[in-house]
Amino acid sequence: MKEKLKHYRLNQKEYDKICEVLGRPPQGIEWALFSALWSEHCSYKSSKNHLRKFAYRNSSVVDGEGENAGVVDIGYGEKIAFKMESHNHPSFIEPFQGAATGVGGILRDIFTMGARPIALADYLCFGEPQAPRMKSLVKGVVSGISSYGNCVGVPTITGQTEFHSSYNNNILVNAMAVGLITEGQTMARSKAMGPGNWVVYVGAKTGKDGVHGASMASESFDENNDAKKPNVQIGDPFYEKLLIESCLEVLNENLVVAMQDMGAAGLTSSSFEMAARGEVGLDIQLDQVPLRDSSMNPEEILLSESQERMLLICEPSKFPRLQEVFHRWGLDAQKIGEVTKGPQIKLHWKNEILTDIDPRLIVDQAPRYDREFKVWPKSSQAKSENQSEIKKRKNKNLSEQLKLNSQSIELGSKNWIYRQYDQRVGVRTIKDASQAVGFLRMPSDRALAITLGCRPSVMRLDAWLGGLDAVFFPALQMAVKGATALAVTDCLNFGNPEKIEIMSEFVAAVEGIAEASKALDAPVVSGNVSFYNETQGQNITSTPSTGLIGIRHEVDNIPDDFFTQLGCAVYWVRCPFVTGFHSLKGNEKKDNYFTGAIDSGRCAEWIKSLAHLVSQSNIISSRAVGQGGLLETLRRMTLGGIGFEVQSSDLLNMDLTKATQECFYESIFAIEPSLKSKFEKKLQQLQPQSEVEFSLIGWTVPERFKWGTEVDISIDEIKMFHNNSWSQNLELK
Amino acid sequence: MRIGVVRFPGTNCDADVFQMVENSSHEPVWLWHQDRFDVKSVDSVIIPGGFSYGDYLRCGALASRSAVMKSVSEFAEQGRPVLGICNGFQILCESGLLPGVLLRNESVKFIDDWVELSVENGNEYFAKKIPVKKRFCLPIAHGEGRYFAPPEELKKIQDKGQVWLSYVKNPNGSLKDIAGLMNEKKNVFGLMPHPERAMQSWMGGTDGGLFL
Amino acid sequence: MKWGVKIMPRDALLDSQGRAVENLLKENHFQLEQCRVGRYVEISTTQASEDKAREEIQKMTQFVLYNPLIEIFSIERLDK
Amino acid sequence: MKWGVKIMPRDALLDSQGRAVENLLKENHFQLEQCRVGRYVEISTTQASEDKAREEIQKMTQFVLYNPLIEIFSIERLDK
């Protein structure tokens, strides 16, 4: 018995609950069903109670509770479906396939909704470059994403990459996909409906790959990772491309009643969820499932996570036409069962009924855990650094600091990554991955903004603050480009939830994200939880990554990330509602401190009005000040080839630390000199007079970066360091 | 002009090219890979980029043996204009309509970037609005764009003025910096860069607008 | 010494590449049953001993040449 | 009957993948001189006569499996 529980990754209490739900002990195949559907990955048993905190909605959210992805109506007949998902465990075991199938999976969540995928974004956290296997992990993950995304023809337009020792044995690979539903296109649902309708299997044949993947993702790592290899799935982007085209075609011809991809726990979760949502039953002939390997048994068929497969419900009369469309695209469509009044799901295997069970017993009765956590103090936090240490830094040579920044893997160029991604296929890309915010042109001639959030360095400082920041910072990045954040998706990567410290950080971060998104009126519409990111007892930095979409009403003249014109006035604008400090490297807790509190309501107002201001002004270049502070941000802005010279006496007198980053939310704008005074007037209107904090700090100049007498470096030199940082740190050419 | 746009399974720049044709005030029509077409029904043919047949075997190899390519060959033999972009260029080489072949990039990595190009030899069909030797910019996005032809062939290509476009700074190890090529009769063209991705200022460039 | 490493997709996996080639060949009226597409790597080594060299080739194969998840490999000596 | 078609790049210049693998192996201290990456295609046929079958395989190879500009091929019978 113990063996059996272990094999199916269930504990005694869960077993007792199964017996209670069924009124008898589970038999045969039922073990596998409960194992898969009650895994953390499928049931969200540790997180569900807290995810309710994301309940905030506004009128733009299209009702789609429990659907595959969140859908937001952005007006003009356009809807956006988007979601983010993790593929951490498989990517650590087998980086290329793990990352590739992560992309494939999240794309299926999008086109299942009837949306055409139009963009991808990737959030990657790696360990230190010298950690074992790290170079090949970086290489494998990036080429996995690149080969899959490029081949399916969906551009990867933005991303974020972090490096920290806490990811040495547990990297994070999160991918976001964004889809567009235009006027007249049909949105699909995953509710099975209409007794008598057919259950149709489409796509690649079922193989043994990925059996038990869902329950694997719900476990910590141990030394036996190699033994888990057979659990990793293999992807084929060419097949996926055919699926996208054919599925969108059958949807638009109104040939399907419901559609669902086969993701984690494969056929099991897709069929059970479709039935449970539609409150119907299903009769499924497992022996009709197309197989690659005829020796597969029913349990393997049910749990296989073979990629590029979909389950559809269609009216029998429409089946011939449906089959014709799939055939045209070189795919098979196979009837494997029927919808019944239910509520039972019956699984048949060659004249034998394997199980006859009410799906709601499994899906809705899944265990919920109220994991223990501590209530987080949500005020001024972590300030472990003493003032004398800050003073010491003042004496550091600014020139030297600039070079150090350029050479570091954290702050150096990421173009080794995104040059491998097709960023333009689909011809919607306005701003590609070389810019902090990705922009796509919508058919309505507006610009859709896409950014990822969560700065692990802030999470290491404070989980609640980190949660707020995971929404506010990307929203600020959008605002400085004149875009307003509309909605949020998340991917909550945490360690072991059975540990109270981890669970406490989880709850704090969730509350932070919920509060910030509500304050911005940008609801959290979809998401994903990845627990057990722990290897041999070491947890990762809690990393609640986020993806934001936003809108800018104009496609043209989006401010650039880089200085592009000489003689521009450069302004430094600060949000007065958050003060704090976070170090240049921001890697160690002791280097960080944060004082004061965030007033999230006012902060959100400030960000929103900034977005408005930018969309109304003729700003040439802009950036949110991020890691590395003001100095670093200005350095980056010069990478386009135009230099900068400090001219503010205030700034020259400030010590490095303060001038580096004393405020969490600040930004830089470069504007034509002729529009200077107009811009200042607008800035003053931004907030009640007393609270505006902005200053003219300098001008754009040719070819050099000058900061008082201390710094005078040529842009070419900065660029050289910046572009070489990757090959130097990772020895990847 | 009626312009046929060829679609293979795995083509992913099809809609992009369709749109480019429309925006250039021509009339696009789809040509499906399994169907042959009446060569009189279109005035020119474009083969868009992507990963036809998943780039299986060699890029362009499977597509070049498909039914629609038989008609494209017939069309080309009549001296009528055919343009292959990216994977379309690879397909034209594989089908023998253009000499040589496109190999894996020198770096063995996919490259997405903007590149500077120049017109080496003009022609009467595509990009004729760009004067010879004039420099312009287009995006590239390919893993296999390194042009190769054996020495004798290469010499012939150069002697006959078949080099159409060249890279100002070679991104992929292409022989003689070749970015675009035409056949001897100057009616079949292939190029690795994507003109359809540089049609409007918001795309980052407008030089692609000079192609049709 | 010259070695060859043949790497083929596992039988249990769908070899979509092989399938596509097979379909194309059949459409063009070639007579065949099935087709699978794999890779072939030729390596020349300098070791004196054949056993050592074979072992080295084996290690290289496992290091980077093949993916045990989806492929099987076999090694052969080519210059004998 | 089961056949194998081995398709290799004509020379190193054409084989950037082979060179990349070679460098990677050398960086990781493997002992080798040179490495080339090609393809291997396994085909099973139904013909009765071996000669006929071999001819058919040859034709398929020339039809699509190899590109004479950059590759050379060799055919072997596998199930004998």
Ligand SMILES: Nc1ncnc2c1ncn2[C@@H]1O[C@H](COP(=O)(O)OP(=O)(O)O)[C@@H](O)[C@H]1O
């Ligand atoms: N994994 C990734 N995928 C795609 N683009 C990335 C990735 N990592 C970083 N980038 C891009 O590289 C650029 C630099 O990233 P970063 O160092 O975070 O600085 P910033 O976002 O402040 O410009 C960004 O524009 C970002 O979009």
Ligand SMILES: [Mg+2]
């Ligand atoms: Mg960033």
